[in-house]
Amino acid sequence: MSEVRHRAAVLGSPVGHSLSPALHRAGYAAAGLTDWRYEPIECDGDALPELVRSTGPEWAGFSVTMPGKSAAAAVADSRSARVQALGVANTLVRRDGGWYADNTDVDGLVGALRAAGAPPIRSALILGGGGTAAAVLAALAELGTSDVAIAGRRPASTTSAQAVAGTLGLPLRVIGWDTDVVGDAGAGADLVVSTVPAGGADHFAAVLSAVPVLFDVVYHPWPTPLAAGGVPGRITVTGLDMLLHQAFRQFELITGVPAPVHAMRDGLRAGSGTDLPLPV
DSSP states (O other), rough: OOOOOOOEEEEESOOTTTOOOHHHHHHHHHHTTTTEEEEEEOOOTTTHHHHHHHOOTTEEEEEEOTOOOHHHHHHOOOOHHHHHHHSSOOEEEEEEEEEEOOOOOHHHHHHHHHHHTOOSEEEEEEESHHHHHHHHHHHHHHHHEEEEEEEESHHHHHHHHHHHHHHOOOEEEESSOOOOHHHHHHOSSSSSEEOOTTTTGGGTTTTTTTTTTEEEEEEOOOOOOOHOOOOTTTTTEHHHHHHHHHHHHHHHHHHSSOOHHHHHHHHHHHHHHHOOOOOO
């Protein structure tokens, strides 16, 4: 067994369910990175700054999941334009000048939509206004979407989304969390993205069944009622697709090596026990 010279980890709480080790370890094996190790570390947002600052030079980078994404952005010495706009980071990379923060969730959203064959997205409806919604807004801005509505369960979440959209220069309409209102907004949308936890958007399944492209960030249990209720021919993208595509860019940032995408997909399938197609 090769000596470990480079280390990386996923930071989160709880982190035991994370599929990132399956993804990155499969990538290391396929890329011949035999002296790399990737592990899960239980770490919340309060503990993250000290943990990151205390690591030795063998630590190349971190994947960051909930609830540490704001802390990851704050602890960094430099930040991508995305992180500056969103205020959250899911990737920390050691560079000569210190820790660099990026947000590859945006790559995950854009990459998954393109791999699934989604047409140009002119109009979109976002369900939920939390941290994932911020990444969705950035993805839609990069895709050139010009008409975006958001329905949040709490006013505070949509207020935060409005601030992010303003920073991105993306027009955003806030609508109510009401079945008829959401149905009306969905009727004119090319894409609906649900960022709420499992069960949170089930009651919208019927009124959103005709939307041509659905992106539901939930991946367990699958399919959600929202995903299962679509008309034939609808393009449906899952949270696993997003996780896979964000990991490609994250892998490259941390290792400096092109991501072996098919091997990483195989690793994710094995780790999650899914038979979803997960196009790359």
